Amino acid sequence: MTENLIIRLGSNYNDVIHWMVWAAHEQEIIASGQLSNAGQLSQLTDKAQSRDVVVLVPSCDVALKSLHVPAKSQKAIRQAAPYMLEDELAQDVEQLFFAYGDNKQVSNNDNCFVAVVEHQQMLLWLSWLNDANIATKRMLPDVLALPDAQEQWQAIMIGDQVLLKQSHWQGSLFDENLWQQANHLWKNLDNVNINAFSSLPVCDENVATHPQPEELPLALFAQQLPQQKFNLLQGEFQVKSKRSPVIKTWAWAAGIALMALFVNIGLKSATLWQINSQNVALEQQIIEKYKSAFPNTQRVRISTIRSQLKRKMAEIGATNNDESFLMMLSKIQPAFSQVSQLKPESIKFDGNRNELRMQATASGYQQFEQFKTLLENQQFSVSQGAQNNQGDQVTGSFSITAAKGGGS
Numbered sequence: 001m002t003e004n005l006i007i008r009l010g011s012n013y014n015d016v017i018h019w020m021v022w023a024a025h026e027q028e029i030i031a032s033g034q035l036s037n038a039g040q041l042s043q044l045t046d047k048a049q050s051r052d053v054v055v056l057v058p059s060c061d062v063a064l065k066s067l068h069v070p071a072k073s074q075k076a077i078r079q080a081a082p083y084m085l086e087d088e089l090a091q092d093v094e095q096l097f098f099a100y101g102d103n104k105q106v107s108n109n110d111n112c113f114v115a116v117v118e119h120q121q122m123l124l125w126l127s128w129l130n131d132a133n134i135a136t137k138r139m140l141p142d143v144l145a146l147p148d149a150q151e152q153w154q155a156i157m158i159g160d161q162v163l164l165k166q167s168h169w170q171g172s173l174f175d176e177n178l179w180q181q182a183n184h185l186w187k188n189l190d191n192v193n194i195n196a197f198s199s200l201p202v203c204d205e206n207v208a209t210h211p212q213p214e215e216l217p218l219a220l221f222a223q224q225l226p227q228q229k230f231n232l233l234q235g236e237f238q239v240k241s242k243r244s245p246v247i248k249t250w251a252w253a254a255g256i257a258l259m260a261l262f263v264n265i266g267l268k269s270a271t272l273w274q275i276n277s278q279n280v281a282l283e284q285q286i287i288e289k290y291k292s293a294f295p296n297t298q299r300v301r302i303s304t305i306r307s308q309l310k311r312k313m314a315e316i317g318a319t320n321n322d323e324s325f326l327m328m329l330s331k332i333q334p335a336f337s338q339v340s341q342l343k344p345e346s347i348k349f350d351g352n353r354n355e356l357r358m359q360a361t362a363s364g365y366q367q368f369e370q371f372k373t374l375l376e377n378q379q380f381s382v383s384q385g386a387q388n389n390q391g392d393q394v395t396g397s398f399s400i401t402a403a404k405g406g407g408s
Contacts, residue, residue, distance in 0.1 A: 003030065004225070005048050006218050007134075008056040008142055008158070009125055013038045016159055020218040021047060024226075029219055041132035053136040054225060056218075057125060057232070059143035059163065060173040062117050063089070066110040081112050089116060097122050099234045101169060113169045115141060115232060122237060137239045139232040143171030145221035152193040152210065155200055158217040162200060176201055325349045328356055332400065335374040342367045345395075356400045361393050368396050375400060 002025055008018040017040070020032040035043060065085055069077040078100055082093045089096060101113035129136060146154045146165040154165040162179050165171040174182045179201040186192055192207045194200070197215050233239055328349075336342070342362040349356050362368055365387060372382045375398075385397035 003051045004222065005044065005051045005053045006056065006222055006225075007041075007044065007053065007136075008218060008221075009038070009058070009128065011058050011061050011121075013128075017041065018158065018218055019044055019047075020216070020222065021051065022219070022222040024222070027223065029216065032216065032218065038128040041128055041134060045133050048134045053134060053138075055125070055129065055136045055139040056142040056145060056221060057117075057139060058161075058173055059141040059171055061121055062115050062141040062232075064113075064115055064141065064143075064169050064171060066113050066169050068109050069112045077112050081114055085114070085116070091118060095119055097235070097237070099230075099232045101230045115230070117232065122232070126237070135239075137231075137233065140228065140230050141171070141232070142221065143173065144169075144228050144230055145224050146171065147195075147220075147224055148227075152195050154197070155194050155209075156197040156215070156217050156220060157200060163217070164194070180204075324351060324354055325356070328354075328400070328402065331378060332356075332375060332380070335371055335378070338374060339367050339371045342371050354402055356398075358398045358400065359395070360398065361395050363393065365394055368394065372398070 002023075004022045004024060006020045006022055009015075010017060014037045017035040017038065018032075019035065021030040022028075023030055031047075035041065065088070067081065067084060069080050069084060071077045071080055078098070081100075082096070082098055086093055095118060097117050097119045099115045099117070101115065125139070142158070143163055143165050146156065146163060148154075148165075148168055156163050157176075160176045162174045162176060162182075163171070164174065164182075172182070186204075186207070189206070194203070194207060194209045195212050196209045197212045197220055198217070199214075200209060203209055336344070339362075341364075342360050345359040345361055347356060347358050360368075360371075362371075368384060368387060372384055375382045379402070381401040383399040383401075385399070387394055387396035
C-alpha cells in the first residue's frame with residue numbers, strides 16, 4: 001500500500017503547519033493534524049520514515065510566470081528566462097531560484113513556465129525539514145495542487161488563507177482579510193466563476209461561486225498530486241537518491257572483496273615474478289653447465305638443450321637407457337673430482353650390458369690406479385686397458401660395470 005505524508009509549510013517559522021497521512025490506493029485519510037510552528041516538525045519524523053513525503057509551500061512565496069522565449073533549446077530558454085523577467089521581479093536575479101515546469105501543456109504561445117522563489121526561502125524550508133530529520137524528494141507550491149482550472153477558477157480555504165487557481169500555471173494566495181481587496185482585481189472581468197471546495201469569504205458581486213463537495217485542503221491536494229508533475233527541487237536543490245542500508249552493506253562488502261582480490265592478485269603477481277626470476281637464473285645455470293660440459297658448442301638455447309643432450313648421449317650409445325647412464329655418471333663423478341689430473345677424452349655406454357667405456361689421459365700411471373681404486377670402492381667392476389706413455393701424458397682406457405648388488 002502506497003502512503004504519503006503531505007506537509008504544508010508556512011512562510012515563517014511561527015506559521016501553522018498542516019499535515020496529513022494519505023493512503024493513495026484507498027484514497028482515504030489515515031491521520032491529519034496541525035503543528036504550531038516549524039520547531040514541532042520533529043513530531044512527524046517517525047511518520048516520514050516509511051512514507052513518501054510531499055512538501056507543499058505557500059504560493060505567496062512563489063511567483064509563477066509563463067512567457068515566450070525566442071529560443072529553441074531548453075538550455076537556451078532557461079538561460080534567457082531570468083533576465084527577461086528581471087523587470088517584473090522585486091529582487092535581483094542572483095538572489096532568486098528558478099525552477100522550470102513542463103511546457104508540453106502549453107495552450108498559447110508561451111514556451112517557458114517558471115516558478116521563482118527567493119534562494120534564502122528555499123534554504124529556510126529545507127533547513128526546517130533537515131532539523132527534523134525529514135527527507136523529501138518533492139516540493140511544490142500549494143496552488144498547483146488544486147484541480148486544473150478550465151472555464152472556472154478553483155478555490156479553497158486553508159486555515160485563514162484563500163488559495164485560488166486561475167489557470168494551469170497561475171494562482172494566488174490571499175489572507176482572509178485581504179480577500180475583499182483582491183476581489184477588486186478582477187471586478188472588471190465578466191463571468192468570473194469559482195468552484196469553491198470550502199466556504200469562502202464574501203466575493204465581489206460579479207464573481208459567481210459554485211460550491212463543490214467540501215474537502216479537507218490536503219485531501220484535495222493529495223488527489224491531484226499524481227497529475228501534477230512539477231517539482232521545485234531542481235538544479236542545486238535536486239535530491240540525489242540515497243542507497244538503502246542493504247545496498248550500502250553490499251557495496252561495502254563488495255569493496256572489501258575487491259580490495260582482497262587486488263591484494264591477492266598483487267601477491268600472486270609478486271610470486272610469479274619471483275618464480276620467473278628464478279626460472280631465468282636456473283636456465284642460465286643450465287646453459288652455463290652445458291657449455292662447460294661441451295665447450296665447443298657455439299649456440300645454446302634452453303628450448304633445445306634437451307634434444308642436444310639426447311643427441312650427445314646418442315653419440316655415446318646411451319639412448320636406450322638414459323637413466324642407467326646418468327645414474328652411473330653421477331656415481332663416478334666423485335672419483336673424477338678426487339683425481340683431477342685424469343681427464344676423460346671419450347665416453348661410450350653400452351645400455352644392454354650397462355657398461356661404460358672410457359678413454360682418458362693423465363700426468364702419470366698412478367692416477368689411473370688411483371681412479372680405479374676409487375671406483376672399486378664404490379662397488380664398480382673396473383677393467384683397465386693398455387696404457388701408453390705419450391710424452392708427458394699417459395693415455396689409457398677403462399671398462400666400468402656396476403657390480404651385482406651395487407652401482408646402479
